[in-house]
Amino acid sequence: MQLLTPAPWPDYELLDSGNFEKLERFGRYTLARPEPQAIWDKSLSEQEWKRLADASFRRDKQSPERGDWTISPGMQVPWMINFRQQGLDLRFKLALTTFKHVGIFPEQATNWTFIHDRIQALRQQGVERPKVLNLFAYTGAASLAARQAGSDVTHVDAVKQVISWSRENMENSQLENIRWIVEDALKFARREARRGNTYHGIILDPPAYGRGPEGEKWVLEEHLNTLLQSCAELLDKTNFFFIINLYSLGFSALILDNLIQQHFGNQPKAEWGELFLNDSHKKRLPLGVFYRFSSI
Template sequence: MEGDTDNQSYELLDSGGGRLLERLGAVVSSRNCSSAWWRRRLPGGEWRKAVDIKRELQGPLNLRIGALRFLLSPQGGVRSLAPELQELWGNVIANCTAFADQQRRPARVLNLFGGSGGFTLAAARAGAAVAHVDASSDAIKRAREHAALNTLASRDIRWIVDDPVKFAQRERSQTTRYDLIVIDPYVSKDAKRGGFEMERDLAALLSTVSGLLSDKPVGVLLCCRQGAVSPTTLQHLFRQEFGVFGGAVETGEILLKGAAGVPAVPFGVFVSWCKAA
């Protein structure tokens, strides 16, 4: 993006010993990560340079993660921005761009559990029309700020404060259909955050989502970043629900990556169904 400098970007510097070492613009910070069991690559002196961002930052920091920009809040921390999703954001940009080239119209994208807005920003950047749904009005506010930061505020984005599952159920009775549907659920006991439980709710949600697809779909993407969910389980669910439409199902790890030599850190699994062109 024009005007970007290294002083505005995110980078994973090292991992291990149950922690991550990250560069957040000009600030180096460390946070807990239970999946980083291995030994650290950098010496202890480098790790001791890490500061507490809640104390170091006096206000939101303009931070570039991959191709997108976010406001890093001292209270929310980098975890809320999900830098581990940047490769999947890139896939969404590529898929929506390819769809527009082939179909001669913008892709219609539904982003359920939209959070800080990474998938919405990626789709909008590729010219897609996006419905961004989240149960939290605060999350919607932050995502809209991120859209403005990326000069996407004027794009075709519907910001919807609603329970994502209930919204999808009601949308079945409407005429709008979507070419790409992204599901990135947060597992929470807070009713305001949807209270989604994978084992209880996912199969029913996928059944609802299958009825929201257009006649020329790109596909469906599901991210499971909380709790232990087998990729085989997800693969079976996706084949069961979307196999009737043809296409292919792919599963893989969600990995936070750094430069060469920095151990990639697992943050869950994803499954995607893609309808072949």
């Protein structure tokens, strides 16, 4: 079991965490957002948080998920940040959503470089244009990493507006020719498996709950096992890589280990454990579990 955190990134910094919040700098702006796993005390004072934050999110008392942002005068939304590491040169549009998200999950940066490296290795082994499937693909950071590395990418998400955001990120990163699919991820995977299609890389970042474009219901603990069965059918048997991330309180990395062993068998080059971010005061904020493996 491993603990993974991204390499230092000039356009992102976790400044502080605690009291169920996190204080993060994204490029030129600093944001205060809820974080249910930050149950310890803040290192900085409330006054310092207020001074530093350009925008703060507060949940709506009528909704456990939605809320509103308080924005400082002069803050321009949306704004852009860059990610340049290990052969990747990506540019993302960030915005303030009613679900507290801003368009990227910084802890995933360690997976973006993994994707890039594995695709480069597959190409060196003779797979000229590896095929990659990104399910629950959100605003597309992993898709961009795969495309920039030289793969053919199929990007699947159930929300049309998120697909549009992903396309903007693709264009901002000077990329093109990603295949966009607005569909329920489980339905798409099942259909691809029935058709006998395969992919060299599969990336999964499923939410705890969700809805497909036609009202399809996704519940992680009810549907993940079935989805992984389809993914096992879709993954190339010779040249491959696979990544799954779960950010759901109560889900252990051991659950993923059992599921992967069941559907994909023993993988000698598997890595699994927790993703985390270090704040500026040496506190480690856990941000989900991961499992990834490859043939190379």
